Amino acid sequence: MDVMSWIKLNVDTTHNKIDVIVKFIFSRNINETFSFGLGNMLEVYDISCNQFPCTWETKDDLELPFRLGLQQISVDLPMECNVIELRYSGKVNGWSTNIGPDCVMLNYYSAWYPIFLTKTRIKFNVEIDGLHGFQLVNSTYDEDKRVWIYGTTCFDCNILALANGGLTVRTMNDVTIYIHTGPSFDRDNEFEIARIAEEIIKFFSTSLFQTKITKTFNLVIGVTSMIEGETIGYCRNNLIVMGSIEVVNSEVARLFAHEMAHFWCHGADSSTWEDWLNETFAEHSALLFIEDKYGEEAYNNRIRYHNEEADAAPAIRTPDGRRPHGVHSKGTVMIQNLRKLYGRDKVFELIRIFEVLNPKTTDQFVTEVRNKFGDEISNYIFKHIT
Numbered sequence: 324m325d326v327m328s329w330i331k332l333n334v335d336t337t338h339n340k341i342d343v344i345v346k347f348i349f350s351r352n353i354n355e356t357f358s359f360g361l362g363n364m365l366e367v368y369d370i371s372c373n374q375f376p377c378t379w380e381t382k383d384d385l386e387l388p389f390r391l392g393l394q395q396i397s398v399d400l401p402m403e404c405n406v407i408e409l410r411y412s413g414k415v416n417g418w419s420t421n422i423g424p425d426c427v428m429l430n431y432y433s434a435w436y437p438i439f440l441t442k443t444r445i446k447f448n449v450e451i452d453g454l455h456g457f458q459l460v461n462s463t464y465d466e467d468k469r470v471w472i473y474g475t476t477c478f479d480c481n482i483l484a485l486a487n488g489g490l491t492v493r494t495m496n497d498v499t500i501y502i503h504t505g506p507s508f509d510r511d512n513e514f515e516i517a518r519i520a521e522e523i524i525k526f527f528s529t530s531l532f533q534t535k536i537t538k539t540f541n542l543v544i545g546v547t548s549m550i551e552g553e554t555i556g557y558c559r560n561n562l563i564v565m566g567s568i569e570v571v572n573s574e575v576a577r578l579f580a581h582e583m584a585h586f587w588c589h590g591a592d593s594s595t596w597e598d599w600l601n602e603t604f605a606e607h608s609a610l611l612f613i614e615d616k617y618g619e620e621a622y623n624n625r626i627r628y629h630n631e632e633a634d635a636a637p638a639i640r641t642p643d644g645r646r647p648h649g650v651h652s653k654g655t656v657m658i659q660n661l662r663k664l665y666g667r668d669k670v671f672e673l674i675r676i677f678e679v680l681n682p683k684t685t686d687q688f689v690t691e692v693r694n695k696f697g698d699e700i701s702n703y704i705f706k707h708i709t
């Protein structure tokens with residue numbers, strides 16, 4: 324089923340709150356119940372279907388990967404309908420999320436908009452009010468309505484707004500990067516990030532990956548709190564978002580390289596345990612880069628972190644197919660152990676196998692590895708998944 328959404332988002336940067344009106348138009352009628360996830364600090368105050376008021380039930384125990392706190396809203400539909408309208412307001416929290424006087428970051432992880440519980444293709448049309456004086460990434464300003472307009476057919480919806488920030492543009496090997504930074508961001512750091520970005524692209528496109536990419540993308544360095552002491556970020560088709568950065572060191576470069584590596588290392592189902600493929604090979608790509616640029620110590624520090632995380636994490640393949648916590652580290656350590664046994668070049672080759680794998684599943688990966696290197700390595704990988 325296809326869904327069109329019309330979202331009116333009002334951002335109150337003084338009280339760190341949002342007020343939202345959402346209208347969904349479904350490509351066919353739905354009946355009985357309509358359920359979705361929403362950030363659990365948001366309060367729903369009105370729901371209607373084809374303009375008839377609806378009742379709904381709220382449960383606070385919804386758990387989905389990548390979210391900190393979700394509520395499940397189940398709407399009783401009094402009849403078959405194809406238009407649902409919702410109104411809600413409140414605060415948001417989650418990974419890479421922020422509402423402040425000069426930086427607003429709202430995304431899939433904040434669950435600031437209804438998250439469908441079934442696979443549904445949604446077109447987002449968002450009108451954003453309250454952000455005059457900000458610059459919005461991937462949005463245009465409507466002078467007449469005095470609102471920002473954002474639209475996408477991606478699976479998610481990222482509102483990224485910075486006031487009084489910086490913008491640096493760099494082009495390298497057919498890749499152009501727009502670097503957007505927050506107001507307190509040091510200009511020298513901005514240029515340093517741009518320099519590192521060039522080095523990463525050069526390393527990836529000439530020494531590691533086989534596929535040439537032509538791309539223009541936005542890098543947004545905003546203001547978000549760290550989760551569990553880790554600087555985090557995320558990557559979409561033409562977008563990389565990173566949290567606050569004070570010093571540009573090997574860890575920042577590693578994170579940046581990891582997110583850029585996802586341009587090549589993606590495609591395995593990221594909502595299941597199979598996400599270990601995307602994450603492990605993006606991470607090893609980043610590790611090869613920082614080893615090259617910063618040397619063994621930076622490399623080993625990160626491996627040490629993964630060893631600790633992996634020890635505490637469950638097996639990669641979960642009985643119910645869910646994405647386990649620690650999926651990054653478990654796979655990274657496994658490939659690191661293979662590197663110890665078979666050498667650094669093997670890591671390059673394994674990354675390249677995943678890069679062009681089709682379909683991007685663990686079974687297919689193990690099969691390709693067996694075809695190329697024989698049973699020993701493929702059995703090793705297979706054994707360490709479970």
Ligand SMILES: [Zn+2]
Pocket residue numbers: 581582585601602605
């Ligand atoms: Zn990643």
